[in-house]
Amino acid sequence: MTPPVIASKDFAVRSRRVSADLTHRQVINRALGAYELKRDEKIANFQDWGAARQAAAEVKWEAVNHLDRYLEEFASKLEARGGKVFWASHGGQVCDYVADLAKQKGAKRIVKSKAMTSEEVHLNVALRKEGYEVVESDLGEYIVELAGGGPYHFVFPAMHLTRGEISVLFEKELGTAPTNDPEELTMIARRVLRQVYCTADIGISGANFAIAETGMISITENEGNARLTTALPKVHIAIMGIEKVLPKLSDLAIFLPMLATAGAGQALTGYNSMIGGPRQPGEVDGPEEFHVILLDNHRTQLLADPEQRDALHCIRCGACLNVCPVYRSVGGHSYGTTYQGPIGSVITAHLRGLQEWKHLSNASSLCGACTSACPVKIDLHHHLLHNRRNAAKAQPVWWEKIAYDVFAFVMDHPALYRLGGKLGYWAQKLHPLVLRTPLDPARSWTATRDAPAIARESFKDFWQAHPEAGRPAPRVS
Amino acid sequence: MSDREKILGRIRDALRVPAPRPGVHGGASLDQAEDASRRAVPDYSDWLPIVGKTFAERSALFARNAAELKAEFFVLADERELPGRLAQLAAGNGWKRIATHRGSLTGLALQGSTLPVGYTDEGYQVADMEASDAGLTECEALVAQTGSVLVSSLSSGGRALSVLPPHHVVVARASQMLADLSEAFALLKVKYGENYPSFLSFISGPSRTGDIERILVLGAHGPKRLTIFCLP
Numbered sequence: 001m002t003p004p005v006i007a008s009k010d011f012a013v014r015s016r017r018v019s020a021d022l023t024h025r026q027v028i029n030r031a032l033g034a035y036e037l038k039r040d041e042k043i044a045n046f047q048d049w050g051a052a053r054q055a056a057a058e059v060k061w062e063a064v065n066h067l068d069r070y071l072e073e074f075a076s077k078l079e080a081r082g083g084k085v086f087w088a089s090h091g092g093q094v095c096d097y098v099a100d101l102a103k104q105k106g107a108k109r110i111v112k113s114k115a116m117t118s119e120e121v122h123l124n125v126a127l128r129k130e131g132y133e134v135v136e137s138d139l140g141e142y143i144v145e146l147a148g149g150g151p152y153h154f155v156f157p158a159m160h161l162t163r164g165e166i167s168v169l170f171e172k173e174l175g176t177a178p179t180n181d182p183e184e185l186t187m188i189a190r191r192v193l194r195q196v197y198c199t200a201d202i203g204i205s206g207a208n209f210a211i212a213e214t215g216m217i218s219i220t221e222n223e224g225n226a227r228l229t230t231a232l233p234k235v236h237i238a239i240m241g242i243e244k245v246l247p248k249l250s251d252l253a254i255f256l257p258m259l260a261t262a263g264a265g266q267a268l269t270g271y272n273s274m275i276g277g278p279r280q281p282g283e284v285d286g287p288e289e290f291h292v293i294l295l296d297n298h299r300t301q302l303l304a305d306p307e308q309r310d311a312l313h314c315i316r317c318g319a320c321l322n323v324c325p326v327y328r329s330v331g332g333h334s335y336g337t338t339y340q341g342p343i344g345s346v347i348t349a350h351l352r353g354l355q356e357w358k359h360l361s362n363a364s365s366l367c368g369a370c371t372s373a374c375p376v377k378i379d380l381h382h383h384l385l386h387n388r389r390n391a392a393k394a395q396p397v398w399w400e401k402i403a404y405d406v407f408a409f410v411m412d413h414p415a416l417y418r419l420g421g422k423l424g425y426w427a428q429k430l431h432p433l434v435l436r437t438p439l440d441p442a443r444s445w446t447a448t449r450d451a452p453a454i455a456r457e458s459f460k461d462f463w464q465a466h467p468e469a470g471r472p473a474p475r476v477s
Numbered sequence: 478m479s480d481r482e483k484i485l486g487r488i489r490d491a492l493r494v495p496a497p498r499p500g501v502h503g504g505a506s507l508d509q510a511e512d513a514s515r516r517a518v519p520d521y522s523d524w525l526p527i528v529g530k531t532f533a534e535r536s537a538l539f540a541r542n543a544a545e546l547k548a549e550f551f552v553l554a555d556e557r558e559l560p561g562r563l564a565q566l567a568a569g570n571g572w573k574r575i576a577t578h579r580g581s582l583t584g585l586a587l588q589g590s591t592l593p594v595g596y597t598d599e600g601y602q603v604a605d606m607e608a609s610d611a612g613l614t615e616c617e618a619l620v621a622q623t624g625s626v627l628v629s630s631l632s633s634g635g636r637a638l639s640v641l642p643p644h645h646v647v648v649a650r651a652s653q654m655l656a657d658l659s660e661a662f663a664l665l666k667v668k669y670g671e672n673y674p675s676f677l678s679f680i681s682g683p684s685r686t687g688d689i690e691r692i693l694v695l696g697a698h699g700p701k702r703l704t705i706f707c708l709p
Contacts, residue, residue, distance in 0.1 A: 027690070030691075031690065031691040034691055035691065045526040046524060046526055047523065047524050047525065047526065047527055048523070048524040049524070051523075051524045052521070052524040052525065054499065054500060055521065057499035057500065058498070058499055060499075061498055061499050065492060065495070065496055066492075067488050068485050068488045068489050068492070071484075071485070071488070072485070075481075081675070087479070087480040087481040087483075087484050089483055089484060093480065137698065138688070139686045139688040139689070139697055140686075140688035143688065156687070156688065157688070158688050158689070159688075159691065161689075162690060163689055163690055163692075166689055182689040182690060182692045183694045185689055186686055186688075186689065186694040186696075186697055187696075189697075190696065190697065190698060193698060194607065197698075198603050198604065214673055216673070216677075222684070222685045222686055222687070222697070223684055223685065223686045223688075223697035223698045223699065224640050224684035224697060224699025224700070225697070225698040225699075227636070227637075227678065227699060228637070228640060228641065228698055228699070230636070230676075231636035231637040231640065231641075231676075232603060232637060242484065242488075249665075249666075250521075250659060250662040250663070250666075252658065252662070253521045253522075253525075253657065253658035253659040253661075253662055254521040254524070254525070256658060256679070257525060257623065257658070264687075266681075267526070267542065267622075267623050267624070267681070268623040268625055268679065268681045269681065270680070270681055270682060270683075270684060271640075271678055271679070271680060271681070271684075271699070272678065272679040272681075273676065273677065273678040273679075274676070274677040275676055276673050276676075276677075277675045278675065279630075279675060280630075280674070280675045282631070283630045283635060283674070283675060284597045284598060284599075284600060284630075284634065284635040285597065285600075285601070285630075285635040285636050285637055286630060286635065286636050286675055286676060290675075294484070296484045296487070300484065300487035300488055300490075300491050303487075303488060303491040303492065304487075304490065304491035304494075306494045306495060306496040307496075309496040310496065310499065313499075376499075377499050
């Protein structure tokens with residue numbers, strides 16, 4: 001595991017570099033600007049988006065707060081239809097289970113549609129080490145894998161790359177002719193991947209939802225790669241976090257449109273597929289075996305915190321990333337996590353350790369754009385605050401503690417506060433002498449910003465000196 | 478102890494302390510939260526986009542949605558038009574082979590057709606289906622609110638037929654036009670009870686991607702075209 005100092009330092013270094021990269025900013029703002037327009041248009045079509053959010057939050061609350069019951073119902077319904085359910089406490093068990101299954105089936109080639117849980121447990125690395133050929137079929141993931149980096153965004157993995165960069169990548173890795181046309185680039189990937197679906201021995205997918213009532217998983221996608229991955233190979237393995245379960249099939253009637261609208265500005269995503277078992281008697285195709293892996297991997301730790309339990313309501317739409325000014329400035333790779341943006345900052349502290357990952361909760365202006373965007377009403381920006389508080393409580397930083405004690409003392413003593421204002425006014429005249437040098441006490445602020453000037457007369461003094469100011473004009477009756 | 482028991486045990490331990498309901502802060506509840514939780518069976522249709530009650534309204538809405546999704550939607554006045562329309566598509570696009578499943582509507586569509594046809598009903602070779610120019614299927618329902626086609630492994634010739642060939646052609650009846658997803662799930666429950674098909678999918682337009690600079694490209698992995706015929 002990465003030592004704490006590295007994770008936060010890496011974040012700082014990468015953030016500084018990316019936020020100064022104007023091309024990056026342009027690419028991201030163009031992509032997300034178009035998204036915002038479509039999203040607002042689709043939200044406006046709802047009769048009552050606010051009530052829909054509340055309803056979705058209620059359903060998730062019910063599911064997460066009775067998770068044991070719904071998971072058991074899901075597993076028994078699925079097992080009754082010939083599906084196999086594997087419960088994994090930790091990521092390593094997922095890799096072992098899949099590798100064992102692949103060995104037992106004599107598999108060579110494994111095709112995958114997008115599964116963030118597999119990124120979380122580093123499944124591809126584990127399978128390749130065992131000698132299996134693993135191919136990502138989601139176009140964005142495919143590109144990111146060829147490029148040799150992790151996803152930039154858990155919904156739009158290759159959002160940061162331009163068509164030119166992708167063309168160069170394809171030229172180098174696949175030997176194709178350079179092109180500036182996104183359609184041609186897509187068709188190159190289509191041709192390569194078609195052959196993979198038709199010959200793969202195992203298909204691995206994620207799941208956006210699981211339905212307790214019917215023992216189904218639900219997969220949302222635009223490309224059709226998940227449909228092919230789950231239709232053609234003889235074995236289908238779905239990996240999902242335990243928090244994905246919903247009580248009823250009919251609950252999807254609200255979650256599918258909301259996921260599409262909040263996540264990508266669509267009324268409904270291209271394909272929303274529900275899979276409830278392997279091929280059944282009387283059906284013409286589909287895998288012979290269907291395995292569902294239920295992954296805990298510290299989710300129960302988050303569940304044990306009632307204050308932040310609603311972070312498990314997350315449907316991974318990515319809306320909070322899209323609207324986050326920090327995410328948009330520092331970019332997805334700076335986080336160094338599987339889940340980026342506000343939701344990533346909140347849950348990574350639970351999934352991978354608070355002290356190591358608390359810096360992500362500090363990297364926020366607490367503007368609350370994430371909370372307003374969340375379709376299931378997760379109180380994201382307050383959870384960032386909760387993480388800060390919990391981190392400080394568990395491992396106080398001595399100078400922060402002194403600073404806050406001094407601050408509290410001054411605020412408790414008006415005379416001191418007034419004196420501080422006066423002293424500050426005079427002291428700032430000396431500030432230019434040390435401005436932006438190592439001696440500057442406000443250097444972390446002034447390095448990239450101008451310090452606000454302290455006025456000679458405080459607002460309070462002004463108010464007392466001008467009794468007429470700001471008072472309502474006398475009423476004429 | 479198995480991991481199943483371990484995980485369920487951790488969940489039960491974790492849930493001993495209750496979490497506040499959504500929209501409830503510091504013991505005070507917001508009006509909206511109370512309203513939603515008071516409803517025993519929430520009717521999602523009240524909050525989703527408006528859908529008309531008549532077939533004419535619904536099919537107009539479906540047509541608008543289909544146009545936005547770049548799907549082709551045709552309401553035929555007479556079912557006898559269907560074989561001609563399909564032949565036109567086949568000729569216009571130079572189809573050499575078509576894959577389908579046996580059914581009254583697919584049968585009707587192929588009346589008089591001389592194209593080689595592969596049926597999935599008795600099993601099929603993936604390579605043959607991949608080499609077909611079109612997949613012709615029936616469906617469970619059409620969903621007006623989202624312009625979607627609901628297919629299933631039982632109604633639409635299996636899992637792959639509606640996604641592997643580059644052009645997906647759907648034939649439906651006007652009576653299959655439903656308002657929204659809630660109606661579609663209700664229909665499935667009545668039709669199948671506990672015995673659902675192993676695969677269901679709401680298809681909204683041809684396969685698409687925006688993974689390169691968020692620019693829309695059709696035919697990412699699945700069909701590049703989706704044509705829907707609605708018969709009376």
